[in-house]
Amino acid sequence: MNTKPAKSTYSIPPKSLRFPEACGDLQVNACRNATCEGFGVEALTWVKRGRPTAGHAGKRDNYRLINKSSKMPDGLLMSKLCGSSTAIKSNKAIRAEFERISSYLQAPDEPSCPSxxxxxxxxxxxxxxxxxxxxxxxxxxxxxxxxxxxxxxxxxxxxxxxQRKPHENKTVFQEIVTKKPIRGIAKVADLRPKAVYGKIDFIEGRVRAASKTLCKMYQTAVRLYEQKGRRNQPTPLEQYLTRWNAWFRGGLQGIKLHGGFHAATERGHAAQCRQQ
Structure with missing residues (x-):
């Protein structure tokens, strides 16, 4: 009779999960039908099959895993309440992508002694x-x-x-807007493809920084809109926009932010912010 060798070990196979487990507090696998009672209710990653033990209520949810095959190994998530199905997605991948696209909102690391x-x-x-x-x-x-x-x-x-040719950043940006290929941009700007990709990354960083600055300006303008100035004195919003103009030194340089411009600002963008 064969016996188990002394050095061999047996391992219990892990539980096969129906759906990807949550990444922290993020779980995107749920019903996406807004009219369904189970809308946004997270699906359980593992459910014990068979009848529950006597005296115990088994864990169940209102989801099923369907269409799982060799061509579609992940299958689909189907809601038993409304019958709608949706693709199964990885929570870890969504978390990583969210951190990547929101990395520009975080303050950069402060330089210090590298020793x-x-x-x-x-x-x-x-x-x-x-x-x-x-x-x-x-x-x-x-x-x-x-x-x-x-x-x-x-x-x-x-x-x-x-950057050896910083003056070509404007040319590369204009060519990108016109949807020209990398080879065409490199020929017009007299750059190597590697340098073109580097300038594209530089432009992306500048655009992200500008969007962050404009978001802060938007929030400050909404907060200052409710504050009224004293008689014959500019309002706090007008003073803020004047300081913004002096700092920006761009397209608004030389424009006096009072009178008709300030009234148009209050009636337009700031008024919409107040309604929201």
Missing amino acids: GACCNRGVGVYSNPNAYTCKAKLKTSQRIKFKECGCVFSVVISPLHR
């Missing part, structure tokens, strides 16, 4: 300026020395760092 042997590594340049001294100031970067360990490193102060 691994330094006991004060992590002391920020901007939050602790007295701990550093400037050795050299270049066009797009600065050479900083940490007083504690004497380590010298560079800090980027301009987004145009390491």
